[in-house]
Amino acid sequence: MTEALSQALMFPMPRAAGCPFDPPPELSRRSEQEPVSRVRLWDGSSAWMVTRYADVRALLTDARISVDVAEPGFPHTNAVSKARDAQMKTLMQMDAPEHTTHRRRLTADFMVKKIEALRPTIQRIVDGLIDDLLAGPNPADLVEAFALPVPSLVICELLGVPYADRAFFQRVAGELVMDEGDPAHAMAASEELNAYLEELVDRKSAEPGDDVLSRLAVEQYRTGAMTRREIATMGQLLLVAGHDTTANMIALGTAVLLAHPRQLSAIRDAGDPAVVAGAVEELLRYLSITHTEARRVAREDLVIGGQPIRKGEGIIAVKSTANRDPAAFSDPDALDVHRNARHHVAFGYGAHQCLGQPLARVELQVVFGTLFRRIPTLAPAVPQEDLTFKPNAVFYGLRDLPVTW
Ligand code: HEM
16 A cells, blocks of 8 residues: 555545534545545545546546446445445446436436426425324424425336335335445345336336336337346336435435525525525535445546546545535535525536436425425424434435424
């Protein structure tokens, strides 16, 4: 190990006590002083960490980088993610041209126009859950009563997965995205979910409905273009990426707004959907919940931010510091729902940029445009220091959010 490497920091780094909504201080310091630097990972390997906005965008659109998880230098997040990557190849682990072919099979379902048509359904779901919340016990846990069910109901509707099975898939999805624990346990969960989805593909093929899995069963499975397994894997990615991310954004976004009452009232009293839409972009930027960041490996020698990176070396593109880069956002550590934050990289950038972003946007716009208006007295039921955050999960979030009104 070289001297520079022996001094390399461990990634990820801990967040500061009392600042749960900010990136770890050491990460911010690196971004200021050494924007492309070495970090050590859980298995003793090392990788380059790229932290500035312009460098992150340049990197994520560079054809010389790859998501090939089989490359020895690929910077796996932990033992669970390494095992998961070895077992299952989704869109996220495919390079062009394979990636382009697979992603194209889904783009029509996530086009802005198609997703906008779901807005009334999403509004109905959100209103129904708020009715139930208000009719139930006070205080209540906003994660269980609202943040988790909103995206679960929406993704079930879109994919054609029976919501009655939610206890099952929420459990296995939860096991899949935990970054700690026994990889064998996570793999067993993934197998269970795949078996469930494969059976569902058969049912959809026999009796198609108006949903994404039915469309894939008819257009891809029946024609032999995709196997049952491939469709199940795609379904698994959509189900997990489609509910855990948005659920964490709802819970964390609510917690951060409750801690910033003036920003909250700007959203509540806006009466203008454009203000709410802008606030959602700012929350995405500020919270950057995919804190395990974008992992890549260099396919060829390249230079990023003046730093040469050699073929085969692992690279981590850090969106959370890119989204706090003063060169891209003025006064970046301030939460300001009125700023124009739309150019953030919370959904990634380049070929793998989030496929579900139109859906996430509409869900979050409906949630934040409705929740504080319908429950204007919403308040935390415990002090912020008593909240339990999820520092070791794939997506940053809150285990629970006790609220009162
Ligand atoms: C607030 C919510 C969300 C956030 C912050 C988020 C974030 C991200 C990010 C950062 C990536 C890129 C990963 C990389 O470059 O390595 C990504 C990819 C992806 N997301 Fe999301 N996502 C969200 C919601 C959703 C939803 C609702 C869906 C689907 C229903 C979804 C489906 C996907 C898929 C399929 C990919 C892989 C795209 C590819 O590799 O081509 N996401 N997401």
